[in-house]
Amino acid sequence: MPRLDQLQAGDALPARSHTPTNVSLFLYNAAVWNPHRIHFDEPYTVEVEKHPGIVVDGPLQGDWLSQVVLDWLGEDGELLEFEYSNRRASYLGDTLTAGGRIEAIDAVARTVTLTLEVRDQHGEVTAPGRAVVRLAH
């Protein structure tokens, strides 16, 4: 688990890949009570909203970015701030990899600023993000 004196700007956080399925997307949209048809109705999504396929929720990718931070941090600190934005749409069948690296360390405040991003299988960034954590040690 991270300790302030062992970290350097540029260090990478462990990345994790996600390949959503119809079932996982259904459960996510049920959990957040999102009935937008672009997440479960393929003919509607393609014909009416002109997407090439079922759309992977942007906020789900945001959550994966938060998990990159939380799983690295464990119980050795706390998440103070988190942000992300949706840059490109992703579709069912894509493999999305969430990762991050250390951007800056403030030894006095014991805070670390992290740059985050989700990339698709083509290497394109679909969701950039940023987080600030405070470390316990």
Place this chain on the structure above:
Amino acid sequence: MTTTDALITDDIRAWIGRSEGPQRIDITRRDIIKYAIATGQRQEKYLRGDEAPPMFLFGADRPLVELDKLGPDGLRAESLLPPLPLKRVMAGGIKQRYHRKLRPGDVVFVKRTLADVYQKQGSSGPLIFVVYEIEVTDADGQLVMQETQSRINR
């Protein structure tokens, strides 16, 4: 991108500053577990529902409306939104600042304010950005989370 605001009329601008809520939300273990499973969480405290993941409230604060209030795209008509000349909606992004963690049994109150509406020129046409400020407080009135959320109409 260049910034112009030809699409943002005075009628639209008059909506800035309007708010809705506070909406009461009861945090339950079962809802946390559902969210944790659906998002692929790995930490036991989330999978057991002992603590809510930071983005849990993103879904939990969605207003619940009856079926006949949902449009043909499945979405409810957004109540805190002026009529806009661009109709297709995309998620923008969020920024959250956390003040305390949420656990089963907590009760929170969510207040949402329309903070800004502005126009930008995208690569394939104009975009309208709608910005909401969301404030979540607990039963004692203490801040739980502050969020800035944007959506894009194109």
